[in-house]
Amino acid sequence: MTHSDFPTFPEDQVLLGRDLFFDPLLSGNRNISCASCHHGVLGSADAVPLSVGEGGKGLGKRRHGTGTAPAHQHVPRNAPAIFNLGASAFTTLFHDGRVAQNADAPFGIQMPEGNALEREANSLLAAQALLPILSPEEMAGTEGENDIADAVSAGHIRGPNGAWAKLAARVEAVPAYRARFTALNRSEAPLHISDIGNAIGAFLSDEFRAINSPFDAYLRGDTTALTSAQQRGMALFYGKATCSSCHAGAFQTDHSFHAIGIPQIGPGKGHGSAGADHGRSAITGIAKDKYCFRTPSLRNVALTAPYGHSGAYASLHAVVRHHLAPHESLMSFDPSKAPVPALTGYGTVTPHMPDTEELERIAAAITLDIPPLTEAEVNDIISFLHALTDPSSIGGKLGAPASVPSGLKVDSLLD
Incomplete structure (x- = not known):
């Protein structure tokens, strides 16, 4: 795996994308940026099971922000890590794969209904x-x-009066952004939301790459790059423990979807009963896809806790143990072990879980079947997972800008 696995973008587009990624201007109330939930200092995510997005303040354990609209609910799914998602091997994104390469879709990319690409x-x-x-x-x-928000609520996303056009006009109204897009595009044509998305995509692809781990050095022939425990863990990962049946390839993912029974916490996606999340089947409409979620890459996995589509497991040990006994782990899960940031004030609260009937439906869908492992073997696998960390990628390549062209405040851990 090398940089050739990734597309290349102009440096000025990458830098422009960085500012947009960190700029709250792209949020309805101008109080949250993309980086608020996907920050380099927090493993390209936000280090909490479920994010407080709109209405929050700060990074990670965000709290209600004075002078902003209140947070109404937690984001239904864990903020996924971004490492290596710009590589050409990734053809589906999001936990449910709702964005995917599809030759039959507009411009070759499948988007959710009503949100088809315009360019x-x-x-x-x-x-x-x-x-x-x-x-x-x-x-x-x-x-x-x-x-x-009004445009979104009315279903007006695309077109000249849609939410995307309104956001593009906001960016266009900032002279520094207008000048940089003019230089980048060699055109003074009005900004389109695709210009903004392309800049952010270029930044994400360039910023979050993890391709120089001890494991990579070992594959290149450095037999000293892995410790004895990591080598034992690697043998288990690709052998007895069958981890590689799903976590395959250069990025340790088969890019597919599986039902592994991660405990459902928080509001869910509103699929059926309260707190339910049907995962992939909500996109495909196929019954066998119910409760299936995309296999995450394991690159930099030691940096990206908590784990699972709901962020239910706080440690690698806990999530590996879940894989070994998913039914028992699901049905006995204690939600107090996965506290989420409070929607008002400070601190954390215990998330709610679905009712017993929904838990049983999640359990019935599980397809995991991994041989028993000893505690020593589990520890060796975890040691190997740490060998997938690229030290040079920690924090991202460029990091956060000190300020953004809109003049709005950039989120900080100190807020």
Whole structure:
């Protein structure tokens, strides 16, 4: 795995994308940026099971922000890590794969219904960047709070009066952004949301790469790059423990979807009963896809806790143990072990879980069947997972800018 596995983008587009990624201007109430939930100092995510998006303040354990609209609910799914998602091997994104390469879709990328691309995107990352800005709990806010939220609520996403056009006009109104896009595009044509998505996608692809881990050095012939425990863990990972049946290839993912019974916590996606999340089947409409979620890459996995589509497991040990006994782990899960940031004030609260009937449905869908492992073998596998960390990637390549062209405040751990 090398940089040749990734597309290349102009440096000025990458730098422009960085500013947009960190700029709250793209949120309905101008109070949250993409980076608020996907920050380099927090493993390209936000280090909590479920994010407080719109209405929050700060990074990680965000709290209600004075002078902003209140947080209405937690984001239904864990903020996924971004490492290596710009590589050409990744053809689906999001936990449920709702953005995917598809030759039959407009401009070759499948988007959720009503959100089809209006122009070509330079990558999947560019396309996916256009969705969180439409989500009420993530960045848009709720009806009555701002013009973006009102457009989203009315189903007006595309077209000259849609939410995307309104956001593009916001960016266009900032002279520094207008000048940089003019230089980049060699055109003074009005900005389109695709210009913004392409810049953010270029930044994400360039910023979050983890391709120089001890494991990579070992594969290149450095037999001293892995400790004895890591070598034992590697043998288990690719052998007895069958981890590689799903976590395959250079990025340790088969890019597919599996039902592994991760405990469902928080509000869920509103699929059926309260707190339910049907995962992939909500996209495909296929019954066998119910409770299936995309296999995550394991690159930099030691940096990206908590784990699972709901962020239910706080440690590698806990999530590996879940894989060994998923039914028992699901049915006995204690939600107090996965505290989420409070929606008001400070601190954390215990998330709610679905009712017993829904838990049983999740359990019935599980397809995991891994041989028993000793505690020593589990520890060796965890040692190997740490060998997938690229030290040079920690924090991202460029990191956060000190300020952004809109003049809005950049989120900080110190807030």
